[in-house]
Amino acid sequence: MPLYEINTKKPVIGKGTWIAPSAEIIGDVKIGENCYIGFGAVIRGDFGAISIGNGTLVEENVVIHVASKAEIGNKVIIGHMAMIHDAIIRDHSLIGMKSMICDGATVNEWVILAEQSLVRKNQTLSSGKIYAGSPAREIRGLSERHKNGLISGQQAYMDLIAQYHDTFKRID
Numbered sequence: 813m814p815l816y817e818i819n820t821k822k823p824v825i826g827k828g829t830w831i832a833p834s835a836e837i838i839g840d841v842k843i844g845e846n847c848y849i850g851f852g853a854v855i856r857g858d859f860g861a862i863s864i865g866n867g868t869l870v871e872e873n874v875v876i877h878v879a880s881k882a883e884i885g886n887k888v889i890i891g892h893m894a895m896i897h898d899a900i901i902r903d904h905s906l907i908g909m910k911s912m913i914c915d916g917a918t919v920n921e922w923v924i925l926a927e928q929s930l931v932r933k934n935q936t937l938s939s940g941k942i943y944a945g946s947p948a949r950e951i952r953g954l955s956e957r958h959k960n961g962l963i964s965g966q967q968a969y970m971d972l973i974a975q976y977h978d979t980f981k982r983i984d
Contacts, residue, residue, distance in 0.1 A: 841857040864876075876897075
């Protein structure tokens with residue numbers, strides 16, 4: 813497993829979490845249970861603490877770094893190539909591919925942030941909304957259909973995590 817200690821700080825990984833062999837988990841990082849950490853992801857807690865809740869999905873090539881702390885809730889989906897720096901992301905939110913969330917920003921519960929969006933320094937996204945753009949702007953409220961889509965996407969990854977635990981193997 814690609815875990816690294818720095819300054820006596822070691823990552824703590826919850827039961828059932830699957831971490832790709834090319835991911836890098838460094839320092840003061842706590843990852844909850846049943847999470848997926850994708851290929852090429854870098855979660856770097858060398859300057860401060862990073863906490864990731866249960867059932868959260870960190871897809872391929874995501875970068876999470878801190879100057880002091882980052883908090884990511886339960887059942888969050890962080891899309892491919894997103895960047896998160898010193899921010900808070902609350903439960904059941906979706907961070908679109910290639911989005912950037914900057915220092916001091918807060919993404920509240922049940923938020924969908926469209927791909928390639930920018931959440932600026934100290935910006936707060938309200939619960940139950942869809943945001944898009946650079947800088948991110950509210951587009952509309954989140955419907956039950958959107959929530960059901962988030963739940964179903966989350967479940968698809970829970971099934972995938974089980975497959976990775978059971979069948980993933982290097983074949984060269």
